[in-house]
Amino acid sequence: xxxxxxxxxxxxxxxxxxxxxxxxxxxxxxxxxxxxxxxxxxxxxxxxxxxxxxxxxxxxxxxxxxxxxxxxxxxxxxxxxxxxxxxxxxxxxxxxxxxxxxxxxxxxxxxxxxxxxxxxxxxxxxxxxxxxxxxxxxxxxxxxxxxxxxxxxxxxxxxxxxxxxxxxxxxxxxxxxxxxxxxxxxxxxxxxxxxxxxxxxxxxxxxxxxxxxxxxxxxxxxxxxxxxxxxxxxxxxxxxxxxxxxxxxxxxxxxxxxxxxxxxxxxxx
Amino acid sequence: xxxxxxxxxxxxxxxxxxxxxxxxxxxxxxxxxxxxxxxxxxxxxxxxxxxxxxxxxxxxxxxxxxxxxxxxxxxxxxxxxxxxxxxxxxxxxxxxxxxxxxxxxxxxxxxxxxxxxxxxxxxxxxxxxxxxxxxxxxxxxxxxxxxxxxxxxxxxxxxxxxxxxxxxxxxxxxxxxxxxxxxxxxxxxxxxxxxxxxxxxxxxxxxxxxxxxxxxxxxxx
Numbered sequence: 001x002x003x004x005x006x007x008x009x010x011x012x013x014x015x016x017x018x019x020x021x022x023x024x025x026x027x028x029x030x031x032x033x034x035x036x037x038x039x040x041x042x043x044x045x046x047x048x049x050x051x052x053x054x055x056x057x058x059x060x061x062x063x064x065x066x067x068x069x070x071x072x073x074x075x076x077x078x079x080x081x082x083x084x085x086x087x088x089x090x091x092x093x094x095x096x097x098x099x100x101x102x103x104x105x106x107x108x109x110x111x112x113x114x115x116x117x118x119x120x121x122x123x124x125x126x127x128x129x130x131x132x133x134x135x136x137x138x139x140x141x142x143x144x145x146x147x148x149x150x151x152x153x154x155x156x157x158x159x160x161x162x163x164x165x166x167x168x169x170x171x172x173x174x175x176x177x178x179x180x181x182x183x184x185x186x187x188x189x190x191x192x193x194x195x196x197x198x199x200x201x202x203x204x205x206x207x208x209x210x211x212x213x214x215x216x217x218x219x220x221x222x223x224x225x226x227x228x229x230x231x232x233x234x235x236x237x238x239x240x241x242x243x244x245x246x247x248x249x250x251x252x253x254x255x256x257x258x259x260x261x262x263x264x265x266x267x268x269x
Numbered sequence: 270x271x272x273x274x275x276x277x278x279x280x281x282x283x284x285x286x287x288x289x290x291x292x293x294x295x296x297x298x299x300x301x302x303x304x305x306x307x308x309x310x311x312x313x314x315x316x317x318x319x320x321x322x323x324x325x326x327x328x329x330x331x332x333x334x335x336x337x338x339x340x341x342x343x344x345x346x347x348x349x350x351x352x353x354x355x356x357x358x359x360x361x362x363x364x365x366x367x368x369x370x371x372x373x374x375x376x377x378x379x380x381x382x383x384x385x386x387x388x389x390x391x392x393x394x395x396x397x398x399x400x401x402x403x404x405x406x407x408x409x410x411x412x413x414x415x416x417x418x419x420x421x422x423x424x425x426x427x428x429x430x431x432x433x434x435x436x437x438x439x440x441x442x443x444x445x446x447x448x449x450x451x452x453x454x455x456x457x458x459x460x461x462x463x464x465x466x467x468x469x470x471x472x473x474x475x476x477x478x479x480x481x482x483x484x485x486x487x488x489x490x
Binding site: 081082085086089103105106108109110143146147148151152155165166167168169170174177178181182183184 | 273276347348351352354356358359436437438439440441446449450452453454455456457458459
């Protein structure tokens, strides 16, 4: 009698030990009390630093909102564009709030949410280059920020033109520095970034000359591909941001103008 | 913790592109060594000339090249000169930056090698009626190059690895640049960087082995 109860207890204990209820990433974030967001702080107005070096921008506010919704504190982890994925894979961040274009190629590696922001592409040119539109860029030396949607698109355009040269720089600031110095003749960037950089006055001799005929660049939050629980939460969060008017409010605070539509007509998701 | 499934087949498909990049890397490294050696030789002659301005020039070059990061030197060659309206392409800026660095280190190699050669040899040459330049050319220099050869291969390896800094000035045709571009498109960071690391290792190893073979052939007694 006693023996069997010991045996039964042992069995129960063993099963409890071998198959604990698996905590997913959403649990981990709530348990740890901290949400670590990968944010690109070289990408105004989405991410930047103020005079006292504090992170500011649309993405920073977005991460703070998300942390608030989860009931935890936000930690902004500065991540340059090329380092977003290593940061996620090595467990340094939980979620990327980093203006990441949701390409199919990338979705093979990370889990993308529904779009939380959308960019239009604009051409910014050095005033001396004679570039007045996207078509004028053919045969010129052009550049963009390595690892971005527009860099990939522009490099393909240069290849298709069969003339000119494409240069990827590591940061947005380097692109505009090179543009201002005349090292490159023109760049394609998101129109919000282009306006913000021209406005700073740090880069003299450049102006936004027109739109680039690329698809609208929908950007998504991302996390590990298999974290469905978290992705599900993030999708709902994005939906709520729009529904509650917070998206519009943040857009007006950081960008201004017409709020881009985050949905695509004629298809689900 | 480390939650990642490797997609090696996708990465291996890009191997030809990576190898093309490796060729550019090797080309820049070799060119930078050739330029570096020539400049280092000139700097050494400047130092030996006894002219205060010329030897001061050597000192300044060596001090800057050895005591500032290579990243800074390459960045300066592109953006620094760029702000004065001198536009070097990423390729040239990278080459100039590394050659500048090489020249500084190699000049120090040469200096060390010269110290290992007894001064009496040059004097013996002079007593046989050689001019100072002849004594240097026929007696000191061959020994100096022999002593400096293997340390210089260190610099060659360093030059190969330094080419990876080209990405900071918009270089996209060398191994590091190609790797970054592939990574940006697919986000398969670990596969591409692992492949690139292996290729860097193989290039560096090949250069060291080639140098050692050359040394045993050239420096036979």
